Amino acid sequence: MTKKPNELTIVEAAAALRARSLTVRELWDACYAAAQEKNPELNAFLEIFPADERAIEAAQIRVDTDKESAPLLCGIPLAIKDNILIEGHIASAASKMLGNYRATYDATVIKKLKEQNALFVGRTNMDEFAMGSSTEHSAYGVTKNPHDTSRVPGGSSGGSAAAVAAHLCIAALGTDTGGSIRQPAALTGLAGLKSTYGAVSRSGAIALGSSLDQIGPLAKTVEDARILYEAIRGADPLDSTTITDGLYPAREVPENLRIGVPRHLLGEGVDSGVLAALDATLKRLTEAGHTLVDIELPTSSHALASYYVIMPAEASTNLARLDGIRYGHAPRGKTLLDDYVLSRTEGFGEETRRRILLGTFVLSSGYIDAYYRKADAARAVLRREYNDAFQKVDVIAFPTTLSPAFKFGEKGDPLSLYLEDIFTVTANLTGMPAISVPMGTVERDGKKLPVGIHFTAPHQAEEILFTIGRAVENSR
Amino acid sequence: MATTEEVKKLAALARITVGKAELEKFTAEFDAILAYVGQLEKLDLPQGKGGEKPALRNVMRADGEPHTALAYTEKLSEQFPSREGDALSVKQIITHD
Numbered sequence: 001m002t003k004k005p006n007e008l009t010i011v012e013a014a015a016a017l018r019a020r021s022l023t024v025r026e027l028w029d030a031c032y033a034a035a036q037e038k039n040p041e042l043n044a045f046l047e048i049f050p051a052d053e054r055a056i057e058a059a060q061i062r063v064d065t066d067k068e069s070a071p072l073l074c075g076i077p078l079a080i081k082d083n084i085l086i087e088g089h090i091a092s093a094a095s096k097m098l099g100n101y102r103a104t105y106d107a108t109v110i111k112k113l114k115e116q117n118a119l120f121v122g123r124t125n126m127d128e129f130a131m132g133s134s135t136e137h138s139a140y141g142v143t144k145n146p147h148d149t150s151r152v153p154g155g156s157s158g159g160s161a162a163a164v165a166a167h168l169c170i171a172a173l174g175t176d177t178g179g180s181i182r183q184p185a186a187l188t189g190l191a192g193l194k195s196t197y198g199a200v201s202r203s204g205a206i207a208l209g210s211s212l213d214q215i216g217p218l219a220k221t222v223e224d225a226r227i228l229y230e231a232i233r234g235a236d237p238l239d240s241t242t243i244t245d246g247l248y249p250a251r252e253v254p255e256n257l258r259i260g261v262p263r264h265l266l267g268e269g270v271d272s273g274v275l276a277a278l279d280a281t282l283k284r285l286t287e288a289g290h291t292l293v294d295i296e297l298p299t300s301s302h303a304l305a306s307y308y309v310i311m312p313a314e315a316s317t318n319l320a321r322l323d324g325i326r327y328g329h330a331p332r333g334k335t336l337l338d339d340y341v342l343s344r345t346e347g348f349g350e351e352t353r354r355r356i357l358l359g360t361f362v363l364s365s366g367y368i369d370a371y372y373r374k375a376d377a378a379r380a381v382l383r384r385e386y387n388d389a390f391q392k393v394d395v396i397a398f399p400t401t402l403s404p405a406f407k408f409g410e411k412g413d414p415l416s417l418y419l420e421d422i423f424t425v426t427a428n429l430t431g432m433p434a435i436s437v438p439m440g441t442v443e444r445d446g447k448k449l450p451v452g453i454h455f456t457a458p459h460q461a462e463e464i465l466f467t468i469g470r471a472v473e474n475s476r
Numbered sequence: 477m478a479t480t481e482e483v484k485k486l487a488a489l490a491r492i493t494v495g496k497a498e499l500e501k502f503t504a505e506f507d508a509i510l511a512y513v514g515q516l517e518k519l520d521l522p523q524g525k526g527g528e529k530p531a532l533r534n535v536m537r538a539d540g541e542p543h544t545a546l547a548y549t550e551k552l553s554e555q556f557p558s559r560e561g562d563a564l565s566v567k568q569i570i571t572h573d
Contacts (some may be wrong), residue, residue, distance in 0.1 A: 101555065240535040337491075371513060374517065449487075
């Protein structure tokens with residue numbers, strides 16, 4: 001059975017374009033038609049862009065002229081999370097606050113993709129300002145999981161994940177502050193990468209937690225994720241937190257990897273089906289020649305608490321700029337203070353307001369020592385524990401999530417939804433790169449739901465993640 | 477334990493109005509969230525290791541040519557909720573009464 005053009009991977013589509021068995025126009029039309037057909041049900045896209053005839057033509061000309069030397073993303077239709085700026089398009093971060101905000105410039109990652117002649121299918125739904133793990137907190141309705149539409153796609157990059165998983169585009173960009181790429185990737189059966197802090201420029205990304213945020217790929221294969229990551233990474237004068245190659249000590253990528261497994265984190269709360277899939281995957285990896293090493297990461301049990309102090313603190317600071325004065329939602333009251341308060345009260349959704357209040361609390365005098373400074377100290381210890389562990393292993397493995405995708409409304413109280421991030425937040429706190437790769441399915445109500453295995457590598461050792469990720473794919 | 481008064485004060489600091497029903501809901505949720513993150517208060521960090529910071533780097537940029545004057549003016553001012561020419565129009569906050 002041959003795949004439809006929209007079902008291809010980046011590698012397959014790029015090969016087909018070069019072999020002239022497919023034109024850029026046909027590839028675009030296939031993605032666009034699939035998006036138009038499926039989006040009313042899935043709500044993966046907040047907006048599907050009309051065909052950009054000039055961009056399609058330019059991509060075709062480049063493939064025809066440059067052939068093999070054309071960039072792999074030339075003519076490839078991608079989906080972009082709604083918190084990444086594309087000049088001239090709305091970038092709302094799925095908030096009413098920015099519902100009328102039209103980007104005045106391209107994010108650096110968009111500039112890089114345009115230089116490769118990539119195409120943009122549309123902007124994808126997300127939890128408002130990337131606050132959430134289910135895409136239930138969008139101001140524009142929930143996104144549904146293509147594997148079971150009664151379930152969430154994960155979040156906050158749930159729209160990007162659903163768009164790729166349902167083949168409404170070839171691959172997508174998301175952002176990851178505490179797991180927002182890796183968790184939806186796991187729940188929709190994709191590869192999702194959060195790179196080393198500073199590897200990818202955030203110029204033009206709407207900030208959530210500035211010491212945590214990274215832009216990254218959601219893709220159908222590990223190789224596609226690598227291609228997209230290579231296209232967007234690099235130091236950028238417009239983001240002074242970006243890093244240059246070789247900032248951290250180089251790590252070899254041995255043929256047989258030592259995989260650290262912190263068994264002590266896999267007790268309570270992890271679904272038995274997820275554990276079975278993890279064990280089966282690890283077993284296949286050892287059969288392929290890799291070795292398992294028991295490791296201890298004792299401070300990991302406090303990582304989530306630290307994260308839910310640091311992230312709201314940074315979020316409340318970042319979102320202070322949105323006040324209805326220069327752009328965005330701007331109702332008017334009697335006084336200038338009314339203007340601020342009305343804009344923020346009407347513009348922000350419930351979860352955003354909750355996190356702003358939480359951030360204001362942990363930063364307030366009398367509590368900053370007990371919460372924020374303690375969380376920051378725990379973060380430093382966590383980073384040291386990981387660095388120590390990487391003295392004896394190449395990569396650390398655990399499941400990406402506790403369970404497969406849950407049903408809408410199932411995690412109604414905020415704390416139970418926050419627990420969804422328990423495995424993913426450490427990579428953001430330590431700044432280390434991490435990837436989620438599909439590791440099979442768990443059955444629920446007669447439906448097969450994907451689950452993911454999560455690998456963390458030392459700073460700037462993304463290559464190790466791609467190697468182990470491909471090993472998981474090849475072992476299936 | 478968070479009180480509704482505290483949450484109301486936080487909201488005022490954050491320039492947000494929280495309605496009565498939501499105030500009670502937020503306060504209850506705050507208690508659960510703070511009880512969870514409160515585990516940090518009891519966390520016993522190794523002596524002398526608590527204040528560790530990731531390696532810090534200075535990022536300096538050479539002074540260069542600024543962009544052309546007015547290059548972004550129109551794009552930015554198009555986003556203004558209210559404008560007079562290229563100027564952002566806001567409420568008068570100082571009066572002479």
